[in-house]
Amino acid sequence: MSDVDDRRKQLVLRLFEAWSSGDADAPEPFLHPDVVLDDSVGGAHRGWPAVRDYFARGLAHWPDLELVPSGEWWSREDGLAFTWVMSATVHDDRFGKGTAGRRWQAPGMSFVVFDGDDLVVREVDYHDGGARERSLRSTG
Numbered sequence: 001m002s003d004v005d006d007r008r009k010q011l012v013l014r015l016f017e018a019w020s021s022g023d024a025d026a027p028e029p030f031l032h033p034d035v036v037l038d039d040s041v042g043g044a045h046r047g048w049p050a051v052r053d054y055f056a057r058g059l060a061h062w063p064d065l066e067l068v069p070s071g072e073w074w075s076r077e078d079g080l081a082f083t084w085v086m087s088a089t090v091h092d093d094r095f096g097k098g099t100a101g102r103r104w105q106a107p108g109m110s111f112v113v114f115d116g117d118d119l120v121v122r123e124v125d126y127h128d129g130g131a132r133e134r135s136l137r138s139t140g
Contacts, residue, residue, distance in 0.1 A: 005075045011118055012080060013069060020066045024056035032119040041129040062088035070107070079113040079122075086127065095133045106131035 011030060018026035028048060037051045038044040045054045059065060065088045072083040087105040095104070108127030115121045 002075075005073075005080065008075075008080055008112075008114060008118060009073060009082075011114075011120075012082065012112060015112075015120065016067045016069055016084065019055070020068070022059060022063055022065070024052055024059055027055065028052070030120055031123075032115055032121045035120055036122045038122070038124045040126045061091075063091075064089050079111060081109065081111040083107065083109050090136070095136050099136050102136055104132040104135045106135060 015027055015030040018030060031048060031051065033048050034046070035048060035051055036044060036046050037054065039054075042054060042058075045051045065086070067084055067086050070083045070085050074081040085105055085107055087103055089101065089103050090099045091101075093100050106127055108125060110126070111122075111124045112120050113122040
């Protein structure tokens with residue numbers, strides 16, 4: 001990776017720490033005000049207020065949500081792609097009797113595009129919405 005890629009990787013790591021902080025406002029410093037977050041499960045959200053609202057709704061369900069980059073990185077001139085693992089604790093039996101208190105995990109991949117100031121202008125997240133429930137069955 002180039003120096004630019006290394007700097008952007010560090011920004012992404014800090015962004016994902018912010019996504020994992022439990023604070024709906026924590027990602028804002030890393031995102032352009034007109035950011036687009038396009039999630040394969042949750043749809044597209046345009047602008048920081050819409051992204052924040054979407055994220056806050058997710059935190060209401062998953063207050064201990066963690067998104068951890070998992071080591072695979074690819075770059076192009078305007079952005080980075082990388083893999084990650086998402087996890088959180090189930091606080092009810094939404095995935096079946098006995099799932100409350102258990103932790104699910106789901107792998108995913110993101111592509112982030114930066115503006116000239118290294119703010120994220122687009123984040124595209126790919127993951128399988130059924131992976132959470134399957135992970136609970138596989139660790140059962």
